[in-house]
Amino acid sequence: MTTFPIEKIRADFPILAEKIRGKDLVYLDNAASCQKPNAVIDAISDLYRHDYANIHRGVHTLSVRATDKFEGARTKVKDFINAASEKEIIFVRGATEAVNLVSQSYGRANIKAGDEILITAMEHHSNIVPWQLLCEQSGAVLKVAPINLKGELIYSEFAALLSDRIRLVAVAHMSNALGTINPVEKIIAAAHARNIPVLLDGAQAIPHMKVDVRALDCDFYVFSGHKLYGPSGVGVLYGKQALLEAMPPYQGGGDMIRRVTFEKSEYNTLPYKFEAGTPSIADVVGLGAAIDYLNAIGMENVAAYEAELLDYATEQARKIKGLRIIGEAEHKGAILSFVLDHIHPHDIGTMLDSLGIAIRAGHHCAMPVMDFYGVPATARASFAMYNTRAEIDVLMRGIESLIKVFG
Numbered sequence: 001m002t003t004f005p006i007e008k009i010r011a012d013f014p015i016l017a018e019k020i021r022g023k024d025l026v027y028l029d030n031a032a033s034c035q036k037p038n039a040v041i042d043a044i045s046d047l048y049r050h051d052y053a054n055i056h057r058g059v060h061t062l063s064v065r066a067t068d069k070f071e072g073a074r075t076k077v078k079d080f081i082n083a084a085s086e087k088e089i090i091f092v093r094g095a096t097e098a099v100n101l102v103s104q105s106y107g108r109a110n111i112k113a114g115d116e117i118l119i120t121a122m123e124h125h126s127n128i129v130p131w132q133l134l135c136e137q138s139g140a141v142l143k144v145a146p147i148n149l150k151g152e153l154i155y156s157e158f159a160a161l162l163s164d165r166i167r168l169v170a171v172a173h174m175s176n177a178l179g180t181i182n183p184v185e186k187i188i189a190a191a192h193a194r195n196i197p198v199l200l201d202g203a204q205a206i207p208h209m210k211v212d213v214r215a216l217d218c219d220f221y222v223f224s225g226h227k228l229y230g231p232s233g234v235g236v237l238y239g240k241q242a243l244l245e246a247m248p249p250y251q252g253g254g255d256m257i258r259r260v261t262f263e264k265s266e267y268n269t270l271p272y273k274f275e276a277g278t279p280s281i282a283d284v285v286g287l288g289a290a291i292d293y294l295n296a297i298g299m300e301n302v303a304a305y306e307a308e309l310l311d312y313a314t315e316q317a318r319k320i321k322g323l324r325i326i327g328e329a330e331h332k333g334a335i336l337s338f339v340l341d342h343i344h345p346h347d348i349g350t351m352l353d354s355l356g357i358a359i360r361a362g363h364h365c366a367m368p369v370m371d372f373y374g375v376p377a378t379a380r381a382s383f384a385m386y387n388t389r390a391e392i393d394v395l396m397r398g399i400e401s402l403i404k405v406f407g
């Protein structure tokens with residue numbers, strides 16, 4: 001195991017000391033949402049205790065202090081993903097809203113009847129349904145690149161679908177149902193060779209690896225704060241400035257305007273053009289604190305530690321008779337989806353909860369993935385930087401006890 005400060009990190013997350021039904025919490029539902037360190041909790045409560053007011057146009061001290069913290073968080077996000085400018089960082093509610101913004105702004109302005117949008121068969125519903133809505137509105141057609149039984153994109157099929165009718169490619173950086181990490185550099189290069197912009201859904205990837213949007217050269221990158229050890233209710237759309245400048249506003253209201261008359265309104269500059277209304281001020285500040293926390297640890301260190309955890313969990317899972325792993329891609333992030341012979345995933349989740357173990361059971365908002373594997377649902381253990389091998393052992397013993405009783 002790498003010399004990762006695991007005990008110090010665990011002590012930073014108060015919720016990990018919770019008892020569930022008298023047992024130590026073993027929280028393995030991180031792909032759904034991660035827990036929050038004291039640094040994030042304190043940043044939010046400190047803002048409400050000492051610096052809170054509405055932001056931007058206020059001239060009084062509290063409004064200035066709140067604005068500085070809010071815009072300071074935007075700079076932290078910019079630096080965290082190595083964007084070129086704060087103008088490229090749009091705060092939204094989460095990855096879902098970010099995809100909808102691109103679909104309804106970029107999509108409505110650039111994608112017409114007969115055009116095609118290319119996604120993959122492993123996508124989360126948040127990277128499927130917004131494109132279906134756009135297709136219904138525009139007459140465009142959704143195309144889907146298939147995956148293989150290991151849960152990997154069949155790249156040759158993807159490349160074959162990259163026709164001149166494709167106007168946008170939108171793919172998961174990492175699958176939430178399978179853990180698959182897509183060859184996004186290759187995907188972007190192939191799409192850009194045909195002048196096709198690429199949106200990466202980074203909701204699952206962002207907490208597990210260093211993301212550099214300029215190195216990737218993606219056109220849009222979306223993620224949610226709550227999966228990055230930050231609060232729910234805030235997410236980020238990164239977009240190349242030239243694309244965002246050319247896109248019409250997504251929502252109308254306060255802050256996204258420079259001048260309003262009944263005849264016509266003049267829209268604000270970036271990033272505010274896309275931030276109508278009072279934002280989730282404290283959540284944005286909390287996201288900034290989460291990024292500070294992760295920067296102090298180092299994403300490369302997080303990735304190395306979690307890779308060892310996943311290897312260990314996979315090795316242990318493969319020893320259990322009657323357990324089938326769903327998603328065995330060569331390149332995977334910290335997710336272990338599985339099914340057990342004769343036991344429904346919901347029963348797995350319920351039984352493990354009685355042992356203090358939190359996993360997710362269901363379709364994980366990836367119903368097409370479940371259909372592909374011919375399963376109604378999977379049980380999904382998903383890991384974060386505060387999980388341990390000992391917790392994985394508790395999970396495996398719990399699974400074995402289920403099989404003894406129900407298998």
Ligand SMILES: Cc1ncc(COP(=O)(O)O)c(CN[C@@H]2CONC2=O)c1O
Binds near residue numbers: 201365
């Ligand atoms: C790959 C991916 N894209 C988009 C989303 C949507 O994010 P928001 O809900 O924050 O807008 C999720 C959420 N992941 C879900 C949430 O619960 N369990 C999951 O796997 C996701 O995993």
